[in-house]
Structures are given as C-alpha cells and as structure tokens.
Amino acid sequence: MQEDRPKARNALNGFVNAVYNTIEAPVVFFREKIVVPNQSDYPWYHQKYRRVPTIDECYTDDPVCKMEAQFQFKRDKQVDSEILNILRKRFEDCVLYESPDHNVKCKPLFDQYNDATENWFIKYGDLGAYNKVEDAYMKQKHRMIWERRHGPVGSGMKTNGGEAH
Template identity: 55%
Template sequence: MASDSGDDNEGHRYEKLALALFKVLDGPVTALREKFVEPIQSRNKYPYYHRRFRRVPTIDECEFNDAVCIYEAESQYRRDKMVDEQIVKILRNRKNECKFWEGPDAKVKCRKVSEDYDKAATNWFIKYGDIGANANVISAYMKQKHRLIWERRNPESIMRS
C-alpha cells in the first residue's frame, strides 16, 4: 500500500510540472492575445476575411480624360469578372458532383442545380462572352450598349424568350 501512495505522489508531481511548463509557454502568448490582438479585433468590426473593395464609378460615369476614374473602373471590372467566373465555376462543380452522385436519377434530382448553373453561365456569356480574353471595361460597355440598342430595335425577340 505504501508503494501505491508513492506512485500517486509521483504522478501528482508530473502533473504539477506539466502545468507549470504549460503556464510558462502559454502565458506570454495568452497575454499578447488578450492585450493586443483582441482589442484591435474588437475595434475593427469587419466580419470578412477577404478584402472588400469599395464600389467605384462605372465607365459610363467617368469623364472622357479622367485616367484615374477609368483605371478604377477597369479594376472594378476585372474584380467583378473574376467573381462571376468563380461563381460559374462553383455552380458547374456542384452540377457535376450532383450528376456523379445521383447517377441515373440526376435529371430529376439535380434539376435545380443544373438550372442555376445554366442561368449563371448564360448571364456570364451575356456580360462577358464574345469580347475576348483581353477585353477591357470599354469593350464590355460597348457590348452592353450594342445589346440594348438591338433589344430596342427588336422588341418581339425579347417577348419570345
């Protein structure tokens, strides 16, 4: 019995040593987090982990010789295009995964996912399609302008679709 209490005491010493070592290592890290990191995070109420850019004037709102405004509109266009491409890519992956998972029942069970992808791909093509890989904000704006002119001249084709 005496040897059991000695082992107990020995285990208690290891626990104390482990706790003391933990406090030595964890103390500065916890203090740094509580004194610096958390106050900075509480001041910054920004809930996103990715950068959010402010919206800038579009190319149709820029003056003809305003290079800064045109540059900002171009940057906004490129960011919007990347976001739209990623949305289409995610929807395409969802559609393919659903078809793979459901197998023969995919036409019925994946109808909503397929419709979402088809709609997003169509909208992407309407906005960015047929203007080339090196297109800029001006060519996209011209495409939109020509499409609106065509729709005004051909209102019956809009009614059918």
Template identity: 60%
Template sequence: MVEERNPLIRFVNSMYSLIDGPVTFFREKIVEPNQEKYPYYHQKFRRVAGIDECYTDDYVCKFEAQHQFLRDRSVDCEILSILRQRYEHCNTEDLNNRGEEKCEAIYEVYKDAAGAWFAKYGDLGPMPDVLFAFTKQQHRMIWERRHGPVGSGMKEDEFKVEDPDAPRKKP
C-alpha cells in the same frame, strides 16, 4: 494517453510531432491572434463609379472602373464555377438516377447564369476591357430595342404598310 510499445509507431509519432509542432505553434501564437487585428480575409472593396459615369479625360476614374469590372468578373466566374460543380456533383452522386429530374433545377439555374455571364463577358477575349464591355452592352440594348430579345428572332416591322397597287416581286 497510452504509450506505444512498437518502435515503428513511436518513430512515426515523433516525426509527426517534429513536423507538426512548429506549424501548430506558428498558427496558434502568430496567425490566430493577429487575425482579429488585421482583417485580411474577405476584404470588401467599396463600389466605384462605372465607366459610364467617368469623364473622357478622367484616367483615375477609368482605372478604378477597370479594376471594379475585373473584380466583378472574377466573382461572377467563381459563382458560375460553383454552380457547375454543384450540377456535376448532383450528376455523379447517384449514378443510377443520372439525367432525371433530380438535377434539373440545378441545371436550369446554371444554364441561366451561364447565359447571363456570356451576355455580359462573352466575346471579350482573354484580357477584357471595361470600355469594350460597356460598348457591347450598348450594342445589345440597341439590337433589342430594334429587333426584340437576342435569340428570339427578328420582329416584324409594325409600321410597314404595303401599297396594294404596287407590283409584287417574284420570289
């Protein structure tokens, strides 16, 4: 290494090594050797029973289902955030081609994911509960069975037969 003759550069280098030395020592001697023994990163939790599989008086099962729901929600929120960032990055990458076909595929994936997120977690409030989410899912399934997919309009009654002799009401 070439020795610096400028006193200002020597001073800056010495201050850098004074601050960086203990950090580098801690990282190389303590953190990296213990990473193999203690796998703190990317911890995988086992899947637990959902709220629909819990008995009404099994509070431990309900507690585990609530925490599983919150973990799933945080993962889904992060996925949605990453998709949003990719779309925004695509739009700001080339300002001349803004709004063209280049980013449409990314936007469609983001829009589908956002719709799925809202269908599952939307309207639950700031402190979502697994039981409310399950009830919301049940209500949505009942609605779709009776009226068709949400957002497609209400389907006509297939079995409704009008009596031709019945008097018609004026509109």
C-alpha cells in the same frame, strides 16, 4: 503575467522567471496597449472593396476613374466566374450522387447553371483575353439597341408588323 504562473521553487527557477519577465513584459505591453486597440476588425481572408463609379459615370478625361472602373470590372468578372464554378461543381456533385436518376433530380441545378452561364456570356463573352470595361460597356449598349429595334436576341428579327419571323 506573474499571477498565472506558479511561484518559483528555488533560486534558479526565480532567476529564469525574472529574465523571462524582463523580455516578455515589453512585448505584451506593446501588443495589448498599441497593436490590439489599433487593429481593424475584419476576417483576414475577405478583403472588402468599396464600389467605385462604373465606366458610364466617369468623365472622358478622367483616367483614374477609368482605371478604378477597370479594376472593379475585373473583380466582378472574377466573382461571377467563381459563382459559375460553384454552380457547375454543385451540378457535377448532384450527378455523381443521384445517378442514374440525375436527369430528373438535378434538373433545377442544371437550369440554374445554364441561366448563369448565359448571363455570364451576355456580359463577358466575346470580349477577348485582354478585355476592357469600355468594350463591355459598348457591348451592353449595342445589345440594348438591338433589343429595342428587333426584340430579344435569339427571338428573330421583327418585321414591319411587329412580329418576329
């Protein structure tokens, strides 16, 4: 502490330095010897959550597992929604920058945004405001059964011959 400060020029300056060191020394010691070695090293702006079991891995009588799956579902929805916002913003910026040729130059971004929107709606759409992970799981299960029986959603229903009409 004292090594990086210039030597006191007079008695008053020496007294002020002594009082300052009396207050600062314990604080510096505590920070350097206790706080810094025990800190976890991660960026303050990004909290990482461990992945928890999904709802299909939870037992029916395990409310803690269901609650964790619900929180994971909400975090995943927030992340997917933010990804959609970023893709939309990129497309809007491209349209503003490339106008009047935006129909050609921004088409890859538009297609990527539409694919992401479709996938978001497949997973989270029609679940309502108070959506639950169980409802999303049932929606996924019903969609898979439909596709097994009738082909991809939107392609028409299969007939007995196997072709869509």
